[in-house]
Amino acid sequence: SRDFVVLFRTNWRLLQLTSQNNRKRKQATSSGPANSTGTGNTVGPSANSPPSTPSTHTPEGLAVAGNMRHVPKNLMMYGADGTGLASSSNQMDDLEPFGDVGSLDDNVESFLSNDEGDARDIFAALKSPTEPNPPASKGFTFSEVNCWRTSNSKIVCCNFSSDGKILASAGHEKKAVLWNMETxxxxxxxxxxxxxxxxxxxxxxxxxxxxxxxxxxxKLWNIxxxxxxxxTFTGHNYSVTSLDFHPKKTELLCSCDGxxxxxxxxxAQHSCIRVIKGGTAQIRFQPSTGQFLAAASESVVSIFDVETHTxxxxxxxxxxxxxxVCWDNTGEYLASVxxxxxxxxxxxxxxxIHEVSSNGNKFHSCVFHPSYxxxxxIGGYQSLELWNMVKNQSMTVPAHDGLIASLAQSPVTGMVASASHDNSVKLWK
Incomplete structure (x- = not known):
């Protein structure tokens, strides 16, 4: 939110003034006796330290809190838990080697900015000519909105309805749950x-x-x-691992097995109309047109033409x-995890076009942000990774206590949902 940006900038302006005062004090006392207080310089946890155990509620006003990778060092003074600035009385002395702290304004805005993209900017085609991307850092937040938890069952999948009003999730409990996004x-x-x-x-x-x-x-349900x-559709001889509806020919349902x-x-006819080979883990129709079907099997992703079956x-x-696997909302790009x-x-x-390493964080799921x-x-073990592919910058957000098995997004509401083996589903915006 704008409040976050104002607060963010205000804090750094105060840090600038403190830094300048510290430097002036150093110059004024450089010929005097050494400091004998024994106070050591300390800073927050490093950006590579493991995320702390997340709380159920993200502190209000903290947008995209977490660790950053591939970013300027002057952004790394946020602790791994994203709860705020390091509390050392001498932390400004430690910041001086990192350069001008006033440059944070540029770094916050650059995390979402595409200004430096080249001819291979894969997102140029994703920007709507009538609705351009919101200005970087203006109105952008990513914090927990709500949480729903089962008693003792892992959740492995979730999906929003077309209007974004219902979130369905399911897993080891063997029955799906409908979550009303309004109530x-x-x-x-x-x-x-x-x-x-x-x-x-x-x-x-x-x-x-x-x-x-x-x-x-x-199984087919009416909520x-x-x-x-x-x-109940039967015919698979192995465990059914994934399914999806065609976005246009909505009577067409696809499923794959192990x-x-x-x-x-x-x-409509409750019948199987075609059988092909090529998907074991997940299948997803291309949004909008449904011309292609993406199917993941072992280390390979196959793209099938739905009309020609080739x-x-x-x-x-x-x-x-x-x-x-997940498609962007235009259907022009596909991410595989x-x-x-x-x-x-x-x-x-x-x-x-682009790739990013997990650096040991066992990636499992992904979804394109609905607004950016x-x-x-990207869903990994306990944390979410926000990856700006144009800038190749990543930010880690502590999110769950277990593997994040599934992610979903709603272009209508701008919500992102995460389903985890820690028996919970969380909403983010």
């Missing part, structure tokens, strides 16, 4: 799956949603009449299994 009330669907639910997806512009499960089935499922089988279903690309380069690496691909060329398309939100 924050929750409602359970019946427990009809016999094993854990692996994915949940809303049918576009509809009150229907589908769930997939290790019990080898896909206006959730007493029981509307239909043996790499991808099945196309006609929701493979357009085989995207290779991950060293370990790809855990998840493995434990050690995130890659962003151009669908027009099939080339890897140059930001990719």
């Amino acid at each position: 924050f009330q929750t409602q359970y669907l019946p427990e009809e799956h016999s094993l854990i639910i692996t994915d949940v997806r809303f049918r576009p512009n509809s009150t229907q949603l589908a769930t997939s499960s290790f019990d080898r089935t896909v 206006t009449d959730p007493a029981f499922s509307q239909h 043996n790499g089988e991808i099945r196309y279903w006609n929701v 493979k357009k690309y085989t995207l290779q380069g991950h060293n370990t299994d790809v855990q998840s 493995s434990q050690d690496l995130v890659k962003v691909w151009s669908v027009s060329s099939g080339e890897c 398309p140059n930001l990719l939100v």
